């Protein structure tokens with residue numbers, strides 16, 4: 001049987017498995033980052049680039065959204081304020097390799113589609129606008145103006161603007177995002193899906209309803225001064241390595257850490273700080289005081305038990321546990337919450353969590369003993385069917401003890417992409433409120449649509465049934481990041497037009513609509529010179545700090561346009577020369593965009609001045625700043641959340657799809673998942689020894705993964721991903737893990753989180769089968 005291209009990744013015999021690591025970072029991390037940077041950029045460029053990452057005069061790391069230390073944090077910004085994986089993200093962008101028209105003349109699209117994502121990423125930076133016309137086998141170069149003509153003509157020929165969707169990934173700057181959403185709304189649609197729909201949407205929905213604002217309530221200083229930090233469903237050692245430094249400071253100050261995860265992730269155990277000599281050579285700091293190895297999807301049941309234990313402890317000795325004054329003056333719905341919280345069904349809790357009652361009681365005791373608690377979480381919580389309810393229960397837990405809006409305490413959703421939070425603030429959202437839409441109209445004298453647009457999953461459904469005919473993507477890798485790969489690829493191929501504004505070649509370029517364009521753009525690391533001179537852009541991190549980012553490298557090619565320039569030019573072509581928005585001015589001077597942002601986006605007043613402060617400024621957050629809760633009740637809302645058990649039939653496992661240490665989402669840097677001891681292979685499935693034996697397989701066996709999904713409308717759907725190697729791994733019993741995006745074909749489009757519509761990428765029921773094409 002013909003293997004799918006992405007399955008060829010695997011050199012099936014190359015897999016090497018060592019001991020899972022117990023410590024993160026350290027000397028190996030430093031060496032790997034230098035080696036990767038040198039390989040991609042050469043020595044000179046490495047020396048010039050790495051020192052600028054996250055410095056005030058430099059650029060924001062294009063890796064994760066973890067904040068930088070500010071003056072108020074004691075100003076301990078280090079000369080090397082980046083991590084191994086940040087250096088890889090930079091090297092990936094600042095590489096000296098280039099792809100030009102000759103590359104596309106050499107490889108047909110069918111040949112490229114046969115290559116792995118890893119190979120595609122290694123070819124280098126895109127340098128010229130390219131077009132794939134209907135029936136042609138190759139992308140051909142096209143001029144910018146001609147490219148905008150093709151896009152505008154295609155969009156104009158749609159039955160309605162709502163037949164187009166405009167995706168955004170989270171690297172886009174605030175200036176580009178603001179201009180982009182304005183163009184899209186002036187064109188006439190709110191179809192602005194983004195990567196956040198697949199990422200922290202559950203956090204946004206839960207927080208908005210309960211505390212009135214969708215962002216986290218802590219600063220870096222709060223986190224570092226906490227008595228207790230809960231890290232739920234997150235792997236910071238790989239995905240937010242600089243967070244480990246903060247957790248280390250928590251420990252040094254005598255604070256405690258609880259990690260809740262089906263996997264014993266290295267960074268949560270022990271951390272060798274590469275910024276310090278002792279860290280490089282010493283044994284490092286033990287981080288987690290308590291590691292709860294939870295079953296996938298068990299967090300709501302755990303949190304319910306914890307809120308129950310707190311409520312009961314206060315019942316036993318009234319006034320000793322709950323912050324009654326806070327509850328009385330700042331919250332709503334406590335009575336109803338209290339009534340159900342007192343009942344803990346221990347049998348159901350132990351079954352759902354796989355945890356022992358005594359451990360849950362120990363964690364409750366730690367919560368009671370802590371005066372300042374911070375809860376951090378990421379994809380392990382959000383990409384679950386009950387993701388929103390789970391995060392609402394996190395809020396309940398914190399409200400009980402008044403842990404919002406006081407120093408050293410609060411809610412900390414740890415964001416992914418470096419500017420995913422800023423893009424939202426700038427209006428990249430299919431459901432922006434009337435206040436924002438009205439402000440846009442007043443500012444620009446335009447009319448924008450009011451009906452809600454489609455999110456990522458809705459767009460995919462729309463493509464399937466013909467309601468969406470065109471996809472424009474500002475960054476990202478839509479084809480590989482979305483679930484249900486086979487169906488998604490069919491959907492994309494059914495579009496009349498697909499357009500990707502990209503820095504690097506990726507899978508999405510190879511799953512074209514009838515007409516497809518690749519528009520190459522500048523990255524964060526590069527100098528951006530426009531008519532009025534050198535420009536900078538702004539971004540917002542996971543803790544709502546907005547600051548400037550300035551690239552310094554020579555652009556990867558002379559034909560590249562910045563994202564702001566691409567939007568401005570497309571807008572002029574699409575909306576006509578007499579459009580009331582001064583698009584040319586946007587392009588020539590980003591201060592002009594920022595002046596509009598200042599007047600439209602609440603909290604961004606005086607934007608141009610404040611982003612020029614050395615540390616930028618912090619967005620307002622009423623619960624954090626003044627314990628005011630802009631919800632419908634005017635208070636923080638308690639909610640009642642009922643865990644529903646995930647049914648896993650006999651002989652099946654619950655599979656999560658996650659990141660290795662050597663990738664950035666769909667960008668594969670290399671084949672080393674060092675902390676987990678897995679080398680040279682990505683098509684692996686991590687399974688507990690007991691389960692391997694019970695299922696009749698052995699460590700190292702080759703299997704197909706078959707997902708089974710019970711459509712609520714009836715019927716079972718099956719999806720297959722071929723040829724994964726079983727790796728014996730100490731994950732929770734009954735659970736399994738495989739890498740994203742290789743496992744995306746298994747995630748059903750219909751399996752989404754309630755209310756946030758986020759694909760359930762962390763709980764897929766699968767069975768293992770001997771390979772269907774065994775040879």
Ligand SMILES: Nc1nc2c(c(=O)[nH]1)N[C@H]1C(S)=C(S)[C@@H](COP(=O)(O)OP(=O)(O)OC[C@H]3O[C@@H](n4cnc5c(=O)[nH]c(N)nc54)[C@H](O)[C@@H]3O)O[C@H]1N2
Pocket residue numbers: 063064065085086199232233234235236238239240260261262263265294295296297298299378379380381384415416417656657658659660661663664665666762
């Ligand atoms: N180097 C690097 N950095 C990145 C990224 C990257 O790909 N590479 N991606 C960026 C992006 S966009 C994001 S969103 C973040 C993602 O950051 P993470 O959320 O840390 O990423 P994942 O690899 O998806 O890991 C999810 C974690 O949740 C755990 N988990 C899975 N299911 C459950 C569950 O049911 N309960 C609990 N308690 N835990 C569970 C997994 O074992 C794993 O440790 O990282 C950002 N930073």
Ligand SMILES: Nc1nc2c(c(=O)[nH]1)N[C@H]1C(S)=C(S)[C@@H](COP(=O)(O)OP(=O)(O)OC[C@H]3O[C@@H](n4cnc5c(=O)[nH]c(N)nc54)[C@H](O)[C@@H]3O)O[C@H]1N2
Pocket residue numbers: 168169170171172195196198199200379383416417474475476477478481482483501502503504505506521522523524563657658659664665666667740741743744747761
């Ligand atoms: N199964 C499964 N699926 C998942 C997840 C999971 O855990 N499991 N995680 C989900 C999450 S959390 C997220 S955030 C999404 C990520 O989804 P996306 O954001 O769509 O994917 P990325 O892989 O981050 O996008 C990488 C591409 O962005 C382009 N790029 C990089 N830098 C720039 C830039 O500065 N400008 C422009 N225009 N383009 C640039 C490059 O061409 C690169 O190929 O995936 C989601 N999908």
Ligand SMILES: [Mo]
Pocket residue numbers: 195198199200415416417
């Ligand atoms: Mo993400």
